[in-house]
Amino acid sequence: MAAHTEQLTRPATAVQLRSLHRSFGDRRILDGIDLELPAGQFTALLGHSGSGKSTLLRAIAGLDHGVAGSGQVAAPRQVSVVFQDSRLLPWRRVLDNVLLGLDGKDAARRGRAALAEVGLEGRERAWPGELSGGEAQRAALARALVREPELLLADEPFGALDALTRIRMHHLLRELWERHRPSVLLVTHDVDEAIVLADRVLVLERGRIGLDLTIDRPHPRSYREPVLGEYRERLLAALGVTEDHR
Numbered sequence: 425m426a427a428h429t430e431q432l433t434r435p436a437t438a439v440q441l442r443s444l445h446r447s448f449g450d451r452r453i454l455d456g457i458d459l460e461l462p463a464g465q466f467t468a469l470l471g472h473s474g475s476g477k478s479t480l481l482r483a484i485a486g487l488d489h490g491v492a493g494s495g496q497v498a499a500p501r502q503v504s505v506v507f508q509d510s511r512l513l514p515w516r517r518v519l520d521n522v523l524l525g526l527d528g529k530d531a532a533r534r535g536r537a538a539l540a541e542v543g544l545e546g547r548e549r550a551w552p553g554e555l556s557g558g559e560a561q562r563a564a565l566a567r568a569l570v571r572e573p574e575l576l577l578a579d580e581p582f583g584a585l586d587a588l589t590r591i592r593m594h595h596l597l598r599e600l601w602e603r604h605r606p607s608v609l610l611v612t613h614d615v616d617e618a619i620v621l622a623d624r625v626l627v628l629e630r631g632r633i634g635l636d637l638t639i640d641r642p643h644p645r646s647y648r649e650p651v652l653g654e655y656r657e658r659l660l661a662a663l664g665v666t667e668d669h670r
């Protein structure tokens with residue numbers, strides 16, 4: 425059985441993984457991961473398709489009960505997860521989706537404020553089917569943020585969006601992070617997305633963290649900054665992408 429997720433006692437550290445293993449049948453996906461994510465850090469996780477990024481994220485979220493494995497996972501109690509699709513319930517209006525499971529007199533006001541923060545003021549009573557892909561992901565972000573998570577786990581949240589919407593969402597996510605300062609772990613297959621958004625980029629490789637890179641550049645960053653090219657080269661090399669493959 426997978427290890428139980430417990431609350432960390434050291435608030436300076438958001439996530440602590442010790443010797444994390446996960447397997448499906450006889451295929452070992454995560455092979456002894458040791459990792460610490462400091463509180464409030466924006467981290468991206470890269471890796472080839474099938475390298476185990478989502479498996480790692482689900483282990484941190486405590487969403488992998490029944491998966492074979494061992495090791496320790498410590499993570500905050502307040503965790504929100506955003507996926508590639510918004511997972512809004514189609515039969516509930518946007519605000520009701522954001523508020524799902526929230527109690528308290530203040531909940532509706534907080535939900536409206538969260539929707540305003542992601543640029544969806546006035547769409548509270550819309551049905552999810554009336555939203556564009558980008559708007560639906562905005563609503564998913566509002567639903568995540570209204571819970572004031574200490575840790576935001578995002579599994580390719582912009583993977584299904586067009587290039588322009590994606591860039592707008594990058595700005596939004598970074599802005600929201602600056603305002604709320606949760607720890608973020610963003611799973612992506614997009615090297616540029618990782619470099620522009622995150623202050624630390626991890627590469628998952630053969631079940632381990634193959635590269636742990638600090639991106640020490642001020643924000644906002646542009647894709648075209650030449651200095652980011654050096655980080656890109658290092659990450660692409662870690663992913664095994666050489667000039668010949670581009």
Ligand SMILES: Nc1ncnc2c1ncn2[C@@H]1O[C@H](COP(=O)(O)OP(=O)(O)OP(=O)(O)O)[C@@H](O)[C@H]1O
Pocket residue numbers: 448453471472473474475476477478479480613
């Ligand atoms: N429930 C499952 N049962 C069996 N195998 C699984 C299961 N979930 C994932 N796997 C396998 O584990 C490996 C890692 O999957 P995972 O989804 O974590 O990779 P990923 O890096 O997120 O991939 P992608 O970038 O394509 O989303 C894959 O080979 C996948 O087929």
